[in-house]
Amino acid sequence: MPLQRDDEQRPRTRRQTEMDAARHRLEEEDQDSMGATAAAEAPTGPSSEINLAAVLAAMQASMEAARREQEAARREQEAARREQEANQRQLQDLIAANQEEARRDQEAKQNLILEKIDHGLVTLGEKVKNLTLEVKEVSARTDSLEMRFDDMNQKIVKLQAREPVAVGSSSHTHCTSAAKFDVPRFDGTSSWTAFKYQFETLVKTNRWDDEQSFAALTLALRGDALLVLENLPSDGRTLERLMEGLDTRYGDKHLEHVFRAQLRERIQKPNESLQQCRG
Structure with a gap:
Protein backbone atom coordinates (compact mmCIF):
# COMPACT_ATOMS: atom_id res chain seq x y z
CA MET A 1 0.00 0.00 0.00
CA ASN A 111 -15.80 -28.33 4.04
CA LEU A 112 -12.73 -30.53 4.57
CA ILE A 113 -13.28 -30.48 8.34
CA LEU A 114 -16.97 -31.30 7.86
CA GLU A 115 -16.07 -34.19 5.54
CA LYS A 116 -13.65 -35.59 8.14
CA ILE A 117 -16.31 -35.25 10.84
CA ASP A 118 -18.91 -36.98 8.64
CA HIS A 119 -16.45 -39.78 7.83
CA GLY A 120 -15.64 -40.18 11.51
CA LEU A 121 -19.34 -40.31 12.39
CA VAL A 122 -19.99 -42.92 9.71
CA THR A 123 -17.06 -45.03 10.92
CA LEU A 124 -18.19 -44.66 14.51
CA GLY A 125 -21.73 -45.60 13.54
CA GLU A 126 -20.48 -48.74 11.79
CA LYS A 127 -18.41 -49.68 14.84
CA VAL A 128 -21.39 -49.11 17.13
CA LYS A 129 -23.56 -51.19 14.80
CA ASN A 130 -21.04 -54.05 14.73
CA LEU A 131 -20.64 -53.81 18.49
CA THR A 132 -24.40 -53.94 18.92
CA LEU A 133 -24.58 -57.04 16.75
CA GLU A 134 -21.80 -58.65 18.76
CA VAL A 135 -23.59 -57.82 22.01
CA LYS A 136 -26.81 -59.30 20.66
CA GLU A 137 -24.95 -62.43 19.55
CA VAL A 138 -23.29 -62.78 22.94
CA SER A 139 -26.63 -62.22 24.65
CA ALA A 140 -28.24 -64.88 22.47
CA ARG A 141 -25.46 -67.32 23.26
CA THR A 142 -25.74 -66.50 26.94
CA ASP A 143 -29.49 -67.06 26.87
CA SER A 144 -28.94 -70.36 25.06
CA LEU A 145 -26.38 -71.48 27.63
CA GLU A 146 -28.66 -70.44 30.45
CA MET A 147 -31.46 -72.47 28.94
CA ARG A 148 -29.13 -75.46 28.61
CA PHE A 149 -27.98 -75.19 32.20
CA ASP A 150 -31.56 -74.82 33.40
CA ASP A 151 -32.47 -77.94 31.48
CA MET A 152 -29.45 -79.76 32.91
CA ASN A 153 -30.29 -78.65 36.43
CA GLN A 154 -33.78 -80.02 36.02
CA LYS A 155 -32.32 -83.31 34.82
CA ILE A 156 -29.91 -83.38 37.76
CA VAL A 157 -32.81 -82.84 40.11
CA LYS A 158 -34.53 -85.79 38.52
CA LEU A 159 -31.32 -87.83 38.85
CA GLN A 160 -30.91 -86.90 42.48
CA ALA A 161 -34.50 -87.88 43.16
CA ARG A 162 -33.68 -91.40 42.06
CA GLU A 163 -31.72 -93.82 44.29
CA PRO A 164 -28.64 -95.12 42.38
CA VAL A 165 -27.88 -98.80 42.42
CA ALA A 166 -24.72 -99.82 44.33
CA VAL A 167 -21.84 -101.43 42.43
CA GLY A 168 -22.03 -105.26 42.45
CA SER A 169 -25.56 -105.43 43.88
CA SER A 170 -28.62 -106.97 42.34
CA SER A 171 -31.24 -104.99 40.50
CA HIS A 172 -33.36 -104.80 43.65
CA THR A 173 -30.61 -103.58 45.98
CA HIS A 174 -30.23 -99.80 46.28
CA CYS A 175 -27.48 -97.57 47.67
CA THR A 176 -28.38 -95.39 50.63
CA SER A 177 -26.67 -92.25 49.25
CA ALA A 178 -25.96 -90.84 45.81
CA ALA A 179 -23.19 -88.43 46.90
CA LYS A 180 -20.38 -90.96 46.54
CA PHE A 181 -21.34 -91.47 42.88
CA ASP A 182 -20.85 -87.82 41.78
CA VAL A 183 -19.36 -87.44 38.28
CA PRO A 184 -15.81 -86.02 38.43
CA ARG A 185 -14.94 -82.82 36.58
CA PHE A 186 -13.10 -82.89 33.22
CA ASP A 187 -11.43 -79.80 31.68
CA GLY A 188 -9.16 -81.48 29.13
CA THR A 189 -5.98 -81.29 31.20
CA SER A 190 -6.42 -84.68 32.90
CA SER A 191 -6.52 -88.13 31.30
CA TRP A 192 -9.58 -88.62 29.13
CA THR A 193 -9.21 -92.42 29.25
CA ALA A 194 -9.40 -92.44 33.07
CA PHE A 195 -12.33 -90.02 33.13
CA LYS A 196 -14.15 -92.03 30.48
CA TYR A 197 -13.75 -95.22 32.50
CA GLN A 198 -15.06 -93.52 35.67
CA PHE A 199 -18.01 -92.03 33.82
CA GLU A 200 -19.01 -95.28 32.13
CA THR A 201 -18.76 -97.03 35.50
CA LEU A 202 -21.15 -94.49 37.03
CA VAL A 203 -23.56 -94.84 34.11
CA LYS A 204 -23.65 -98.62 34.55
CA THR A 205 -23.83 -98.39 38.34
CA ASN A 206 -26.68 -95.89 38.43
CA ARG A 207 -28.36 -97.34 35.35
CA TRP A 208 -28.71 -93.97 33.67
CA ASP A 209 -30.31 -93.79 30.28
CA ASP A 210 -28.77 -91.74 27.42
CA GLU A 211 -30.59 -88.56 28.39
CA GLN A 212 -29.49 -88.76 32.03
CA SER A 213 -25.94 -89.70 31.04
CA PHE A 214 -25.79 -86.77 28.61
CA ALA A 215 -26.94 -84.38 31.34
CA ALA A 216 -24.41 -85.72 33.86
CA LEU A 217 -21.55 -85.57 31.35
CA THR A 218 -22.48 -82.04 30.30
CA LEU A 219 -22.38 -80.79 33.88
CA ALA A 220 -18.99 -82.46 34.39
CA LEU A 221 -17.29 -80.57 31.53
CA ARG A 222 -15.18 -77.51 32.32
CA GLY A 223 -12.82 -75.15 30.50
CA ASP A 224 -11.76 -76.15 26.98
CA ALA A 225 -13.68 -79.41 27.17
CA LEU A 226 -16.91 -77.41 27.32
CA LEU A 227 -16.14 -76.05 23.83
CA VAL A 228 -16.65 -79.55 22.42
CA LEU A 229 -20.26 -79.33 23.61
CA GLU A 230 -20.72 -75.85 22.14
CA ASN A 231 -19.40 -77.01 18.74
CA LEU A 232 -22.04 -79.73 18.46
CA PRO A 233 -24.99 -78.85 16.19
CA SER A 234 -28.19 -77.99 18.00
CA ASP A 235 -29.96 -81.01 16.49
CA GLY A 236 -27.10 -83.37 17.26
CA ARG A 237 -26.49 -82.95 20.99
CA THR A 238 -26.63 -86.56 22.03
CA LEU A 239 -24.52 -88.67 24.38
CA GLU A 240 -22.99 -90.58 21.50
CA ARG A 241 -21.87 -87.51 19.55
CA LEU A 242 -20.57 -85.80 22.68
CA MET A 243 -18.52 -88.87 23.60
CA GLU A 244 -17.19 -89.11 20.05
CA GLY A 245 -16.23 -85.41 20.09
CA LEU A 246 -14.40 -85.73 23.40
CA ASP A 247 -12.68 -88.95 22.30
CA THR A 248 -11.53 -87.27 19.08
CA ARG A 249 -10.30 -84.23 20.96
CA TYR A 250 -8.66 -85.90 23.96
CA GLY A 251 -8.47 -89.63 23.11
CA ASP A 252 -5.49 -91.83 22.31
CA LYS A 253 -5.62 -91.06 18.60
CA HIS A 254 -5.28 -87.37 19.32
CA LEU A 255 -2.38 -88.04 21.71
CA GLU A 256 -0.69 -90.17 19.06
CA HIS A 257 -0.70 -87.22 16.66
CA VAL A 258 0.58 -84.95 19.42
CA PHE A 259 3.40 -87.33 20.31
CA ARG A 260 4.36 -87.71 16.67
CA ALA A 261 4.48 -83.92 16.25
CA GLN A 262 6.60 -83.57 19.38
CA LEU A 263 8.91 -86.31 18.14
CA ARG A 264 9.38 -84.53 14.81
CA GLU A 265 10.26 -81.33 16.62
CA ARG A 266 12.60 -83.13 19.04
CA ILE A 267 16.21 -82.02 18.61
CA GLN A 268 19.05 -84.27 19.69
CA LYS A 269 20.98 -82.66 22.52
CA PRO A 270 24.78 -82.68 22.81
CA ASN A 271 26.23 -85.87 24.32
CA GLU A 272 22.83 -87.58 23.78
CA SER A 273 22.61 -90.86 21.94
CA LEU A 274 20.11 -91.54 19.17
CA GLN A 275 18.30 -94.08 21.38
CA GLN A 276 18.00 -91.52 24.17
CA CYS A 277 16.71 -88.87 21.74
CA ARG A 278 14.11 -91.26 20.27
CA GLY A 279 13.20 -92.61 23.67
Whole structure:
Protein backbone atom coordinates (compact mmCIF):
# COMPACT_ATOMS: atom_id res chain seq x y z
CA MET A 1 0.00 0.00 0.00
CA PRO A 2 2.66 2.68 0.85
CA LEU A 3 4.56 1.94 -2.38
CA GLN A 4 1.42 2.44 -4.43
CA ARG A 5 0.69 5.79 -2.77
CA ASP A 6 4.24 6.95 -3.55
CA ASP A 7 3.69 5.94 -7.19
CA GLU A 8 0.48 7.96 -7.22
CA GLN A 9 2.23 11.01 -5.70
CA ARG A 10 5.22 11.07 -8.09
CA PRO A 11 3.38 12.12 -11.32
CA ARG A 12 1.44 14.75 -9.36
CA THR A 13 4.71 16.35 -8.10
CA ARG A 14 6.23 16.41 -11.59
CA ARG A 15 3.12 18.02 -13.04
CA GLN A 16 3.08 20.55 -10.23
CA THR A 17 6.68 21.46 -11.07
CA GLU A 18 5.80 21.92 -14.72
CA MET A 19 2.87 24.12 -13.78
CA ASP A 20 5.08 26.20 -11.55
CA ALA A 21 7.57 26.60 -14.41
CA ALA A 22 4.78 27.66 -16.80
CA ARG A 23 3.47 30.14 -14.24
CA HIS A 24 6.98 31.52 -13.82
CA ARG A 25 7.32 31.95 -17.59
CA LEU A 26 3.97 33.76 -17.73
CA GLU A 27 5.06 36.13 -14.99
CA GLU A 28 8.28 36.84 -16.85
CA GLU A 29 6.39 37.43 -20.10
CA ASP A 30 3.97 39.72 -18.25
CA GLN A 31 6.90 41.67 -16.89
CA ASP A 32 8.48 41.84 -20.35
CA SER A 33 5.20 42.95 -21.86
CA MET A 34 4.77 45.61 -19.16
CA GLY A 35 8.33 46.83 -19.85
CA ALA A 36 7.60 46.96 -23.56
CA THR A 37 4.41 48.89 -22.87
CA ALA A 38 6.27 51.36 -20.74
CA ALA A 39 8.89 51.76 -23.41
CA ALA A 40 6.22 52.24 -26.05
CA GLU A 41 4.49 54.94 -24.05
CA ALA A 42 7.73 56.92 -23.66
CA PRO A 43 8.38 58.03 -27.27
CA THR A 44 5.97 60.15 -29.30
CA GLY A 45 5.23 60.29 -32.95
CA PRO A 46 3.97 57.95 -35.69
CA SER A 47 6.30 55.16 -34.73
CA SER A 48 4.69 54.92 -31.32
CA GLU A 49 1.47 53.59 -32.86
CA ILE A 50 3.40 50.88 -34.66
CA ASN A 51 5.16 49.87 -31.46
CA LEU A 52 1.85 49.80 -29.58
CA ALA A 53 0.32 47.45 -32.16
CA ALA A 54 3.36 45.20 -31.91
CA VAL A 55 3.14 45.20 -28.13
CA LEU A 56 -0.56 44.37 -28.24
CA ALA A 57 0.12 41.54 -30.70
CA ALA A 58 2.90 40.25 -28.44
CA MET A 59 0.64 40.42 -25.41
CA GLN A 60 -2.11 38.55 -27.23
CA ALA A 61 0.37 35.90 -28.33
CA SER A 62 1.65 35.58 -24.75
CA MET A 63 -1.87 35.34 -23.38
CA GLU A 64 -2.74 32.70 -25.98
CA ALA A 65 0.40 30.71 -25.09
CA ALA A 66 -0.45 31.03 -21.41
CA ARG A 67 -4.00 29.87 -22.12
CA ARG A 68 -2.70 26.89 -24.05
CA GLU A 69 -0.29 26.02 -21.26
CA GLN A 70 -3.10 26.30 -18.72
CA GLU A 71 -5.26 24.09 -20.90
CA ALA A 72 -2.42 21.55 -21.17
CA ALA A 73 -1.91 21.72 -17.40
CA ARG A 74 -5.65 21.19 -16.89
CA ARG A 75 -5.58 18.19 -19.20
CA GLU A 76 -2.61 16.79 -17.33
CA GLN A 77 -4.44 17.26 -14.04
CA GLU A 78 -7.49 15.51 -15.51
CA ALA A 79 -5.31 12.66 -16.77
CA ALA A 80 -3.66 12.41 -13.34
CA ARG A 81 -7.07 12.33 -11.67
CA ARG A 82 -8.25 9.61 -14.01
CA GLU A 83 -5.06 7.63 -13.44
CA GLN A 84 -5.51 7.99 -9.68
CA GLU A 85 -9.12 6.80 -9.95
CA ALA A 86 -7.98 3.85 -12.08
CA ASN A 87 -5.32 2.97 -9.50
CA GLN A 88 -7.90 3.19 -6.74
CA ARG A 89 -10.28 0.95 -8.66
CA GLN A 90 -7.44 -1.49 -9.33
CA LEU A 91 -6.53 -1.48 -5.65
CA GLN A 92 -10.16 -2.05 -4.66
CA ASP A 93 -10.43 -4.91 -7.16
CA LEU A 94 -7.23 -6.45 -5.79
CA ILE A 95 -8.51 -6.19 -2.22
CA ALA A 96 -11.86 -7.69 -3.23
CA ALA A 97 -10.08 -10.53 -5.09
CA ASN A 98 -7.91 -11.26 -2.04
CA GLN A 99 -10.96 -11.24 0.22
CA GLU A 100 -12.81 -13.60 -2.14
CA GLU A 101 -9.82 -15.94 -2.31
CA ALA A 102 -9.53 -15.93 1.50
CA ARG A 103 -13.26 -16.65 1.78
CA ARG A 104 -12.99 -19.57 -0.65
CA ASP A 105 -9.97 -20.97 1.23
CA GLN A 106 -11.90 -20.74 4.49
CA GLU A 107 -14.92 -22.46 2.96
CA ALA A 108 -12.67 -25.21 1.55
CA LYS A 109 -11.09 -25.78 4.96
CA GLN A 110 -14.51 -25.85 6.63
CA ASN A 111 -15.80 -28.33 4.04
CA LEU A 112 -12.73 -30.53 4.57
CA ILE A 113 -13.28 -30.48 8.34
CA LEU A 114 -16.97 -31.30 7.86
CA GLU A 115 -16.07 -34.19 5.54
CA LYS A 116 -13.65 -35.59 8.14
CA ILE A 117 -16.31 -35.25 10.84
CA ASP A 118 -18.91 -36.98 8.64
CA HIS A 119 -16.45 -39.78 7.83
CA GLY A 120 -15.64 -40.18 11.51
CA LEU A 121 -19.34 -40.31 12.39
CA VAL A 122 -19.99 -42.92 9.71
CA THR A 123 -17.06 -45.03 10.92
CA LEU A 124 -18.19 -44.66 14.51
CA GLY A 125 -21.73 -45.60 13.54
CA GLU A 126 -20.48 -48.74 11.79
CA LYS A 127 -18.41 -49.68 14.84
CA VAL A 128 -21.39 -49.11 17.13
CA LYS A 129 -23.56 -51.19 14.80
CA ASN A 130 -21.04 -54.05 14.73
CA LEU A 131 -20.64 -53.81 18.49
CA THR A 132 -24.40 -53.94 18.92
CA LEU A 133 -24.58 -57.04 16.75
CA GLU A 134 -21.80 -58.65 18.76
CA VAL A 135 -23.59 -57.82 22.01
CA LYS A 136 -26.81 -59.30 20.66
CA GLU A 137 -24.95 -62.43 19.55
CA VAL A 138 -23.29 -62.78 22.94
CA SER A 139 -26.63 -62.22 24.65
CA ALA A 140 -28.24 -64.88 22.47
CA ARG A 141 -25.46 -67.32 23.26
CA THR A 142 -25.74 -66.50 26.94
CA ASP A 143 -29.49 -67.06 26.87
CA SER A 144 -28.94 -70.36 25.06
CA LEU A 145 -26.38 -71.48 27.63
CA GLU A 146 -28.66 -70.44 30.45
CA MET A 147 -31.46 -72.47 28.94
CA ARG A 148 -29.13 -75.46 28.61
CA PHE A 149 -27.98 -75.19 32.20
CA ASP A 150 -31.56 -74.82 33.40
CA ASP A 151 -32.47 -77.94 31.48
CA MET A 152 -29.45 -79.76 32.91
CA ASN A 153 -30.29 -78.65 36.43
CA GLN A 154 -33.78 -80.02 36.02
CA LYS A 155 -32.32 -83.31 34.82
CA ILE A 156 -29.91 -83.38 37.76
CA VAL A 157 -32.81 -82.84 40.11
CA LYS A 158 -34.53 -85.79 38.52
CA LEU A 159 -31.32 -87.83 38.85
CA GLN A 160 -30.91 -86.90 42.48
CA ALA A 161 -34.50 -87.88 43.16
CA ARG A 162 -33.68 -91.40 42.06
CA GLU A 163 -31.72 -93.82 44.29
CA PRO A 164 -28.64 -95.12 42.38
CA VAL A 165 -27.88 -98.80 42.42
CA ALA A 166 -24.72 -99.82 44.33
CA VAL A 167 -21.84 -101.43 42.43
CA GLY A 168 -22.03 -105.26 42.45
CA SER A 169 -25.56 -105.43 43.88
CA SER A 170 -28.62 -106.97 42.34
CA SER A 171 -31.24 -104.99 40.50
CA HIS A 172 -33.36 -104.80 43.65
CA THR A 173 -30.61 -103.58 45.98
CA HIS A 174 -30.23 -99.80 46.28
CA CYS A 175 -27.48 -97.57 47.67
CA THR A 176 -28.38 -95.39 50.63
CA SER A 177 -26.67 -92.25 49.25
CA ALA A 178 -25.96 -90.84 45.81
CA ALA A 179 -23.19 -88.43 46.90
CA LYS A 180 -20.38 -90.96 46.54
CA PHE A 181 -21.34 -91.47 42.88
CA ASP A 182 -20.85 -87.82 41.78
CA VAL A 183 -19.36 -87.44 38.28
CA PRO A 184 -15.81 -86.02 38.43
CA ARG A 185 -14.94 -82.82 36.58
CA PHE A 186 -13.10 -82.89 33.22
CA ASP A 187 -11.43 -79.80 31.68
CA GLY A 188 -9.16 -81.48 29.13
CA THR A 189 -5.98 -81.29 31.20
CA SER A 190 -6.42 -84.68 32.90
CA SER A 191 -6.52 -88.13 31.30
CA TRP A 192 -9.58 -88.62 29.13
CA THR A 193 -9.21 -92.42 29.25
CA ALA A 194 -9.40 -92.44 33.07
CA PHE A 195 -12.33 -90.02 33.13
CA LYS A 196 -14.15 -92.03 30.48
CA TYR A 197 -13.75 -95.22 32.50
CA GLN A 198 -15.06 -93.52 35.67
CA PHE A 199 -18.01 -92.03 33.82
CA GLU A 200 -19.01 -95.28 32.13
CA THR A 201 -18.76 -97.03 35.50
CA LEU A 202 -21.15 -94.49 37.03
CA VAL A 203 -23.56 -94.84 34.11
CA LYS A 204 -23.65 -98.62 34.55
CA THR A 205 -23.83 -98.39 38.34
CA ASN A 206 -26.68 -95.89 38.43
CA ARG A 207 -28.36 -97.34 35.35
CA TRP A 208 -28.71 -93.97 33.67
CA ASP A 209 -30.31 -93.79 30.28
CA ASP A 210 -28.77 -91.74 27.42
CA GLU A 211 -30.59 -88.56 28.39
CA GLN A 212 -29.49 -88.76 32.03
CA SER A 213 -25.94 -89.70 31.04
CA PHE A 214 -25.79 -86.77 28.61
CA ALA A 215 -26.94 -84.38 31.34
CA ALA A 216 -24.41 -85.72 33.86
CA LEU A 217 -21.55 -85.57 31.35
CA THR A 218 -22.48 -82.04 30.30
CA LEU A 219 -22.38 -80.79 33.88
CA ALA A 220 -18.99 -82.46 34.39
CA LEU A 221 -17.29 -80.57 31.53
CA ARG A 222 -15.18 -77.51 32.32
CA GLY A 223 -12.82 -75.15 30.50
CA ASP A 224 -11.76 -76.15 26.98
CA ALA A 225 -13.68 -79.41 27.17
CA LEU A 226 -16.91 -77.41 27.32
CA LEU A 227 -16.14 -76.05 23.83
CA VAL A 228 -16.65 -79.55 22.42
CA LEU A 229 -20.26 -79.33 23.61
CA GLU A 230 -20.72 -75.85 22.14
CA ASN A 231 -19.40 -77.01 18.74
CA LEU A 232 -22.04 -79.73 18.46
CA PRO A 233 -24.99 -78.85 16.19
CA SER A 234 -28.19 -77.99 18.00
CA ASP A 235 -29.96 -81.01 16.49
CA GLY A 236 -27.10 -83.37 17.26
CA ARG A 237 -26.49 -82.95 20.99
CA THR A 238 -26.63 -86.56 22.03
CA LEU A 239 -24.52 -88.67 24.38
CA GLU A 240 -22.99 -90.58 21.50
CA ARG A 241 -21.87 -87.51 19.55
CA LEU A 242 -20.57 -85.80 22.68
CA MET A 243 -18.52 -88.87 23.60
CA GLU A 244 -17.19 -89.11 20.05
CA GLY A 245 -16.23 -85.41 20.09
CA LEU A 246 -14.40 -85.73 23.40
CA ASP A 247 -12.68 -88.95 22.30
CA THR A 248 -11.53 -87.27 19.08
CA ARG A 249 -10.30 -84.23 20.96
CA TYR A 250 -8.66 -85.90 23.96
CA GLY A 251 -8.47 -89.63 23.11
CA ASP A 252 -5.49 -91.83 22.31
CA LYS A 253 -5.62 -91.06 18.60
CA HIS A 254 -5.28 -87.37 19.32
CA LEU A 255 -2.38 -88.04 21.71
CA GLU A 256 -0.69 -90.17 19.06
CA HIS A 257 -0.70 -87.22 16.66
CA VAL A 258 0.58 -84.95 19.42
CA PHE A 259 3.40 -87.33 20.31
CA ARG A 260 4.36 -87.71 16.67
CA ALA A 261 4.48 -83.92 16.25
CA GLN A 262 6.60 -83.57 19.38
CA LEU A 263 8.91 -86.31 18.14
CA ARG A 264 9.38 -84.53 14.81
CA GLU A 265 10.26 -81.33 16.62
CA ARG A 266 12.60 -83.13 19.04
CA ILE A 267 16.21 -82.02 18.61
CA GLN A 268 19.05 -84.27 19.69
CA LYS A 269 20.98 -82.66 22.52
CA PRO A 270 24.78 -82.68 22.81
CA ASN A 271 26.23 -85.87 24.32
CA GLU A 272 22.83 -87.58 23.78
CA SER A 273 22.61 -90.86 21.94
CA LEU A 274 20.11 -91.54 19.17
CA GLN A 275 18.30 -94.08 21.38
CA GLN A 276 18.00 -91.52 24.17
CA CYS A 277 16.71 -88.87 21.74
CA ARG A 278 14.11 -91.26 20.27
CA GLY A 279 13.20 -92.61 23.67
